Amino acid sequence: MIIKGANDSIVKMVKNVVELFYYETRFTPIECQVEFVDNIFTRKLKLSISESMRTSVLENKDFISCLNGTLILPNSLHEPITILICNKVLDEGSTFLGSIIHELTHAQDYFNFASYNNCTGYYDINNSTFSLWSEFHARRMGYSYLRRLSVMIQQEQVSDNEYIEHIKTTECPSQLKWLVDDLVKYQNQPYQYIYSIMQFLGRYSVWQDTYSLDFNETTLPYELIEAFNHRITDVYCFLYKHKKFDEVKDALDELEILLNRFVSQA
Numbered sequence: 148m149i150i151k152g153a154n155d156s157i158v159k160m161v162k163n164v165v166e167l168f169y170y171e172t173r174f175t176p177i178e179c180q181v182e183f184v185d186n187i188f189t190r191k192l193k194l195s196i197s198e199s200m201r202t203s204v205l206e207n208k209d210f211i212s213c214l215n216g217t218l219i220l221p222n223s224l225h226e227p228i229t230i231l232i233c234n235k236v237l238d239e240g241s242t243f244l245g246s247i248i249h250e251l252t253h254a255q256d257y258f259n260f261a262s263y264n265n266c267t268g269y270y271d272i273n274n275s276t277f278s279l280w281s282e283f284h285a286r287r288m289g290y291s292y293l294r295r296l297s298v299m300i301q302q303e304q305v306s307d308n309e310y311i312e313h314i315k316t317t318e319c320p321s322q323l324k325w326l327v328d329d330l331v332k333y334q335n336q337p338y339q340y341i342y343s344i345m346q347f348l349g350r351y352s353v354w355q356d357t358y359s360l361d362f363n364e365t366t367l368p369y370e371l372i373e374a375f376n377h378r379i380t381d382v383y384c385f386l387y388k389h390k391k392f393d394e395v396k397d398a399l400d401e402l403e404i405l406l407n408r409f410v411s412q413a
């Protein structure tokens with residue numbers, strides 16, 4: 148894998164994390180390159196391969212400028228996918244490794260999806276039901292990795308009860324605040340609106356993996372239940388049952404129906 152714009156120690160960490168990703172997921176590695184950049188928006192615009200991609204990048208300038216990472220999809224499945232990571236993430240400790248896992252998950256998802264549908268390129272993936280599912284998946288994978296890393300390097304042993312309490316009183320409320328802010332900001336942009344919900348549910352699902360009695364579809368924050376009622380419970384149940392590509396690849400129509408209920412009644 149080619150890694151540009153980073154020093155040797157960052158390159159080594161990225162290579163290790165990519166190796167771990169493929170070891171754990173058992174995916175056949177696809178061709179990717181990683182580029183660390185100062186400005187995601189300008190680089191993405193420069194690397195855009197078609198006029199429609201340029202238009203989409205320009206239309207979503209504010210959204211793209213805020214991202215920690217993004218993908219540049221090539222013309223065909225035979226060419227490498229480029230992962231852009233914003234240099235600002237390097238100031239946040241190990242966060243950039245979570246961003247690498249996140250973008251690599253997207254890259255792998257998109258490749259799997261295009262291959263499964265016998266496509267020669269990555270058409271119709273951006274802004275689709277599948278890319279929304281992939282946001283849930285990528286958020287899950289990146290966050291799960293960072294969580295395991297923080298447990299490994301923590302100085303003092305934290306008990307399960309203490310950690311559950313920490314999630315309930317600190318992590319979950321702060322994630323919820325991000326979500327509420329995004330829902331207000333994107334109330335007239337259906338894709339970004341649902342994308343924000345996918346991010347939250349992706350993280351929530353990682354808590355359920357470890358502490359399923361405290362975090363499951365019946366314990367979603369009451370603010371979400373109040374706002375969305377069974378719509379949020381239904382979509383979360385679906386996502387948790389379809390956490391992997393092989394589980395979701397033939398069930399996207401069902402997911403689309405569940406997601407449309409957010410837009411039509413939002």
Ligand SMILES: [Zn+2]
Pocket residue numbers: 249253281282285286
């Ligand atoms: Zn993403």
